[in-house]
Amino acid sequence: VLSDLEEDIGELNKENMWELSCETVREQLTNSIRKQWRMLKNHVEKLDNQVSRVHSGALNEKDVISREDHEMETEKLELEIQQCKEMIKTQQQLLQQQLMSPCDDDTTLLLQDCYLLEERERLQEEWRLFREQKKNFEKERRSFTEAAIRLGLE
Numbered sequence: 001v002l003s004d005l006e007e008d009i010g011e012l013n014k015e016n017m018w019e020l021s022c023e024t025v026r027e028q029l030t031n032s033i034r035k036q037w038r039m040l041k042n043h044v045e046k047l048d049n050q051v052s053r054v055h056s057g058a059l060n061e062k063d064v065i066s067r068e069d070h071e072m073e074t075e076k077l078e079l080e081i082q083q084c085k086e087m088i089k090t091q092q093q094l095l096q097q098q099l100m101s102p103c104d105d106d107t108t109l110l111l112q113d114c115y116l117l118e119e120r121e122r123l124q125e126e127w128r129l130f131r132e133q134k135k136n137f138e139k140e141r142r143s144f145t146e147a148a149i150r151l152g153l154e
Contacts, residue, residue, distance in 0.1 A: 022095060029091055036084060040077065047073075 050065065065073075 022099060025091075025095060029088070033084070033088065040081070043077070 047065075047070075
């Protein structure tokens with residue numbers, strides 16, 4: 001699977017690689033946002049459960065959150081949400097800038113060097129496997145030859 005992926009990557013041109021990396025960044029960003037959203041949702045649900053238990057009288061006095069603490073927590077969460085929104089906006093802007101800015105020759109050469117290096121390493125690994133298989137086939141050939149000679153003598 002990895003070799004197929006490496007071959008596919010080697011066949012993609014520069015634009016496709018940028019799209020692929022942008023898709024990866026976008027996917028990571030989306031997963032991060034979803035994770036933070038789930039954490040916030042779980043926290044709000046926990047607070048809702050505590051409030052509903054207060055109304056039903058199921059909580060002790062020590063389990064009840066004071067109104068001030070609740071307001072502070074709410075403000076803290078709103079600030080955190082705002083920070084996340086700003087971070088997302090910044091990341092989107094940077095991503096757009098990266099997509100819009102043309103690659104300079106140095107970047108292009110660096111990317112090509114990276115791809116060539118990966119290709120070279122993959123080829124070296126394939127040559128190593130080839131030599132190992134060749135050695136095994138030679139051993140098998142010798143074994144069969146010796147067995148054929150013994151069979152001929154018998």
